[in-house]
Amino acid sequence: MRAPLRGRIRAQFLLPAGLLSVAAMASLAVFFPGTGAGASGHDDASQVSTNPKDVLKACGTVNTKGVSPTPNSGNPFTSTNLICHGGNLFSYGNDSITYANPPSSFIEAGRQLFAQTCSSCHGNDATGTMVVNGKTVATIGPNLQGVGAATVDFWVSTGRMPAADVKAVEAERKATRLTPQQALEIAAWVNSLDPAVPAVPFPHLQGANQSVGADLFSLNCAACHTIEGSGDALAFGTNAPSLQVRSITAQQVAEAIRIGPANMPRFSGNLSDAQVRDIVSYVTGRLEHPTNPGGFALGGIGPVAEGFVALLIGVGGLALVCFWIGERS
């Protein structure tokens, strides 16, 4: 009786995890048309000299203000695998997460897409400024230079950008107008203006520990997203979005943790890549697929909804039954 249940769980979680890792590998292969699949990247890493001068020459200038120098926490220069060539940072990371920049062949397409869909709010050069009648004025959107490819990819691939209502308090997740590749193209162009990290993360979920991920989630994420990941209201009309959405990819969860979009804090040196991978595995493998063995989840928003149902339907129903029992003809 137990074995089929285990089998079901295995099919439920291992299959998506496997698919994701295959997708991650495939994306890497796309990113390195010249060098082949991402797995061969380890060989390249050994060829990079650790001499700071050589590293600077191979990787070029990389803005690292968004990441902590703590080892294996998303910083290219303290990561196990660092692949640079000809002044460009290709990828970095370790067995837990591989961070990769979109290929330079994406830049031209990204420039055109940015001009069409983003420049009206962020300025022609993504600086958050625009020249009007010879004066430089701030645009509606912020400066995007030096934010890293992961930031651009997160906002575009989750459908938050282009914004539906530029005056809204928060840009909500919605159906995307741009394909995942177009998001990466825009990220490639914006990143080429001021190369920065974090690059786009690809978590390797096959080695993840969901139990550790659950602990880390309750410690770092549950305060705002709730322990069930159903999201909750915050101050001044903002909210922490629900994570019980199956279309949220592992890549987007890892991006959100590392970049801290909008009001979400940025988790850098206090979460290693392995810990981020565990959290991503817990979110995409568990929270996105609530099983609710106890019955109705009632939105997973805690005692308010449950108390309402218990009082109105439970106690109300009992009262009706009591009336019927005690009623005299």
Next chain:
Amino acid sequence: MSDADHQPSRTRVPMPIAALSDPHMSDAARHPKRVEAIIALVFVLAMVFFGISGAAYWQNWTVWIFGGALGAGLFALGFGVTAWGKYLMPQGPFVEERHSLSSTPDERDAMSAALVERTAVVVRRRKVLGGLFAGGAGIFGIVLAFPLLRSLGPAPGNELDTSQWKAGTVLVDSNGKPVRRETLVAGGIMTVYPRNQMRVENGQVTFTDQGLATDQTVLIRLPGGSFTTVPGREGWSPDGYVAYSKVCTHLGCPVGLYEQELELLVCPCHQSMFNVRNGAVPQFGPAPRPLPQLPLGYNDQGYLISTAPYDQPLGPGFFERTT
């Protein structure tokens, strides 16, 4: 009730037996065939439902079938029994006379005679025995007071006014790892504990209850480098790091919701909001006081430390609070 209409105490009042002509009998009870059939059907339904829930348990079907069938079966059983009593039984109110509780005159006379006969010899006041009894009961009461008072627990002393954060206490995360200058980037947050409350057993890092519950502190790094939250706290926030007690000054909930663009800490219980750049003064909500701020610095090894204890009691107010 006077003695004249007194009844012998052993007399039983017969239970009224309902006849079909009794006005308390409902129509359904006089013509029970249809009602009986319906109740029988309900009982059969209950059997079927219980059978289904048993099969669901045995065959490991989904909990919805198990719980739903169990609930429906119990409801059918209860409905049937209630309908049985309600429609097939006579409905009251029935009045049953109670027999007299007083003794017969003869019994009372005999008792009076016996008391009078014995009084001179047996029944009189015994002050010594009464006093000794009162003494025993009194000492029993005093002895009982000791465990009762002790069960209130140890006196708190000055524990409510102080914390385990001393000058030079190293900040550690939940895994016991000390915090360095580069651990957080601008916009980051983590919960830290005093290292002196950390215990390592078999490689597992644990914290004392005091360290986890009372001394928990949020460490936030704001953009823009060193700053001063309020005048008089110069140098408390090196490199944009700022630390506040995580225990809300309202009712003691952990203030863990941080909005990095608004630079606001939000308490999840009653939505008190604290602006972390301006000394966590409440911006909204029921919190009566700002969150206490912990002065930060670095030690020789580059670890983040508290340079002084908290300057005020942590958490919600209490009677003897002086500040």
